[in-house]
Amino acid sequence: MKTRQFTCLLAMCSSLAVMPAHAQQNLKLWYNKPAANWNEALPIGNGRLAAMVFGGPATEQLQLNEETIWAGGPHNNANADSKVSVPQLRELINQKKFVEAQALANKTMTSKQNGMPYQTVGSLFIRMEGQGEASDYYRDLDISRATSSVKYTANGVHYVREMFVSAKDQAVIVRLTADKPASINCELYMKTPLGKKQISTADGKLLLTATTGNNSGIEGQVKFQSQTQAVLQGGSQSVTDTSLIIKGANTATLYITVGSNFINYHDLSADGAAHASADMVKAIKTPYADALKAHVVWYQKYFDRVKFTLGGASSDKPTDQRVKEFTQGNDPGLVPLYYQFGRYLLISSSQPGNQPATLQGKWNNLTSPPWGSKYTININTEMNYWPAEITNLSELTEPLIKMVKELSVTGQQSASKIYGARGWMAHHNTDLWRITGVVDPAYYGVFPTGGAWLTEHLWEHYLFTGDKKYLKDVYPVLKGATQYFIDALQEEPDHKWLVVSPSMSPEHEFTSAKGVGGVTMTQGTTMDNQIIFELFSNTIAASKALGTDKIYADSLAQKLSRFAPMQIGKWGQLQEWMEDWDKKGDTHRHISQLFGLYPGKQMSPYRNPELQEASINILKSRGDVSTGWSMGWKVNFWARLLDGEHAYKLISDQLRPAATSGSGGTYPNLFDAHPPFQIDGNFGCTAGITEMLLQSYDGEVFIMPALPKAWGTGSIKGLVARGGFVIDMDWNNGAVTKLQITSKLGGNLRLRLHDALKPSGGFTMATAKGDNPNPFYHVDKIKAPIIADASQLKGLQFAPTKLYDIKTVTGKTYTLVGK
Known part of the structure; x- marks a missing residue:
């Protein structure tokens, strides 16, 4: 077998913040026509405020959101009446009376409150007067600067709008300019679908004062006000009862602020109008050029951490056309654009101190959006934060971590009232009010491990940051989640395994051996077993890292030894349920039994290849094309299975109209x-896409584990591996040419290099004595050459697919150059 050789050069670099200069492909979404509907409009946001830019020449629409505008008010939907039925449900399930169990659950477990929807503020409209027909139209979203612009010519005048959402000034800012004086003539007005509202003008401002809607018997209690004010150069402004009118201005800068009475999930005592006014005063004091500069600096401190390019000439066509043609030809730049657009959306919808990104981030134009635009925690909310740590946006997990802390409080009600257990838990949905009871019918809602899944992000944040002060802060949340399951786990009758009961595999029905179908209610699903395995293992590891709670950690380890194992079914598939019920050819979007493959860390091609093969069988049976989020999950599955071609095929399936x-x-x-x-x-x-280029879940940093042929040449800078290693790499013809690793935390780096010519027969792994010295990993004992000092790296030839343990020093960079 041919091997790729590398020579390691030692670079002493103590700066972690500044990445090497790196040219990227065009990072603009651009179009030659205005948006015809919401799915063509362009999103801007600062984590709290958000807007969708439609770009109409005659009438601009800015559809507005503020993250606390939710229906209803403080409450929890934990149904205390459920407690009596839980033992009955468990007994029915033990007797395999699944239809009867589901009927009882529908009758006794569901709540009258099914979660409150996230709602829109409404829209600001800018109606341009006397322009005539537009030509030379152009609009874009520049995700390298987080700005959107609209440009066109009308009546011989060239008009430009530039829009962004300032985090510093907490305002949506719109700049209207023209290349001829006195050409800005427009009317500003608002509309909202909310029922309780008043639109008015006062002190030269356009005001929308409203209250959010009622839902499921809960009165809408979020009161808010949006304010719009214009600052003109030249011209004049007048008002009507419901609009602002601008005449003959050279430029007009519009500021939009929103404030609500929301303080936290149980306190609505703030003054929303005062909040909006204070933000307005602050915003209009800042000259536009300074506001724009500050905005770009704020945004780029996050965005510029990662640079990504793929070789080859990219299309210069409008973005919608590129999506239509992606599968037909070579457009390598669309993948980095789509990749970075995901990072852009996370920066713009999840900022420290704010609410987490919802099912639609912070962008929603309805009062009753699909699925309430809530937090669906049987995968969707968790998926929102999968890119955060690995793409160098670790701080942006703070809103999610805060929500989990809050759920650990409200979730005590569900644990106690419904299941008679200690600790805390949450089902498959929550909202601004941090509800933890059952949402929707039992077919969807009796999923007791949603809160446990969320705790995975708490532990992952520690693996990437090594922050023990943080870990000490969240340890009670991890422990509380395990306490619930210590009380709630049941011994199933057939194997005496400890399992979650009642439960279900998210949104997926089964047909039992007795021919019973159309139900989800069961016990001991594979996903539940995997989630609780991760929770208990993570809590044990956290206890060890903090040097605390050893006796409790030992008790968790004893429980772990009685968990149900992953099982391979009759047609070689990884079973979704404790019993062999999987149907070959079932194309359901949830592939829940593969949680242990991703985002879990329980399957590896080196440690348990038989489970990898069983995972491949279930993926092939389910097929590729599905709902969008399901295809996104499958990209990660195939990356973990080291099949870059199949992962790329899923990306191609996703990048189609x-x-x-x-x-x-x-x-x-x-x-x-x-x-x-x-x-x-x-x-x-x-x-x-990140998992295709870098993996670090299995006790090692694996470089380019699943590179497809279509990405033969490229470069990515600023990815982060568990253990706090920042990774920059260049490659050509499918082989690494330069690898640069900066250690944020010091300690041991276990490195595995990609081998473009690896044999088709698979992989080998030798076991040996000795513990892995890296405290961030708890994996099998494996053999790796120990490089105790960086000076030993000079001139060393690295053989691909082999492992090397390198002792690293905090703040230093190690560079491998391909031969």
Whole structure:
């Protein structure tokens, strides 16, 4: 077998913040016509405020959102009446009376409150007066600067709009200019679908004052006000009862602020109008050029951490046309654009101190959006944050971590009232009010491991940051989640395994051996077993890292030894349920039994290849094309299976025009289609592309584990591996030419290099004595040459697919150059 050789050069670099200069392919979404609908409009946001830019020449529409505009008010939907039925449900399930169990669950477990929807503020309209027909039209979203622009010519005048959402000033800012003086003539007015509202003018401002809607018997209690004010150069402004009118201005800068009475999930005592006014005063004091500069600096401190390019000439056509043609020809630049668009969306919808990204990020134009635009925690919310740590956006997990802390409080009600257990838990849905009870019928809603899945992100944040102060802060949340399952786990009668009961495999029905179908209610599903395995293992590891709670950790280890194993079924598939019920050819979108493959860390081609083969069998049976988020998940699956070609095929399936029903794809504005729009597919693909280029879940940093042939030449800078290693790499003809690793935390780096010529027979792994010295990994004992000092790296030839343990020093960079 041929091997790729590398010589390691030692570079002493103490700066972690500044990445090497790196040219990227064009990072603009651009179009030669205005948006005809919401899925063609362009998203801008600062984590709290968001807008969709339509770009009409005669009338601009800015559809607005603010993250606390939700229906209803403080409440929890934990149904105390359920407690009596839980033992009955468990007994029915033990007797395999699944239909009866589901009927009882529908009668006793579901809540009258099914979660509150996220709602739109409404829209600001800018109606341009006397322009006539437009020509030379252009609009874009520059994701390298987080700005959107619209340009066109009308009546011989060239007009430009530039829009962004300032995090510093907490305002949507719109700049209207023209190349001839006194050409800005427009009317500003607002509309909202909310029922309780008043649109008025006062002190030269356009005001929308409203209250959010009622839902499921809960009165809407979020009161808010949006304010719009214009600052003119030249010309004049007048008002009507419901609009602002600008005449003869040279330029007009519009500021839009929104404030609500929301303080936290149980306190609505703020003054929304005062909040909006304070933000307005601050925003208009800042000259436009300074505001724009500050905005770009704020945004690029996140975005510029990762640079990504693929070799070859990219299309210069409008973005919607590129999506239509992607599968027909070579457009290597669309993948990096789509990848970075995912990072753009996360930066723009999840900022420290704010709410997490919802099912639609922060962009929603309805009062009753699909699935409420809530937090669906049987995969979708978690998927939103899969790219955060690995693409160098670790701080942006803070809103999610805060929500999990809050759920650990409200979830105590569900644990106690419904299951009679200690600790905390949450089912498959939550919202701004941090509900934790059952949402929707039992077919969907009796999923007791949603909260446990969320805790995976708490532990992952520690693996990437090594922050023990943080770990100490969240350890009670991890422990509380395990306490619930210590009380709630049941011994099933056939094998005496400890299992979750009642439960279900998300949204997927089974047909039992007795021919019973159309139900989901069962016990001991593979996903549940895997999630609880991760939770218990992570809590044990956290206890060890903190040097605390050893006796409790030992008790968790004893429980772990009684968990149900993963099982391979009659047609070689990884079973979804404890019993062999999988149907070959079933194309259901959820592939829940593969949680242990991704995002879990329980399957590896080196440690348990038989489970990898069983995973491949289930993936082939389910097929590729599905809803958008499901295809995003599958990209990650195939990356973990080291099949770059199949992962790329899923990306190609996703990067095609969205279908109207039945399967996913991509809308003209690059939003993911379920359909309709769900943002998790965008985030899932960004994570999956990263997994194709870098993996670190299995106790090692694996370089380019699943590179497809279509990406033969490229470069990516700034990825992050567990253990705090920042990775830059260049490659050509499928082989690494330069690898640069910066250690944020020091300690041991276990490195595996990609081998473009690896044999088709698979992989080998030798076991040996000795523990892995890296405290961030708890994996099997494996043999690797120990390089105790960086000076030993000079001139060393690295053989691909072999492992090397390198002792690293905090803040230093190690560079391998291909021969």
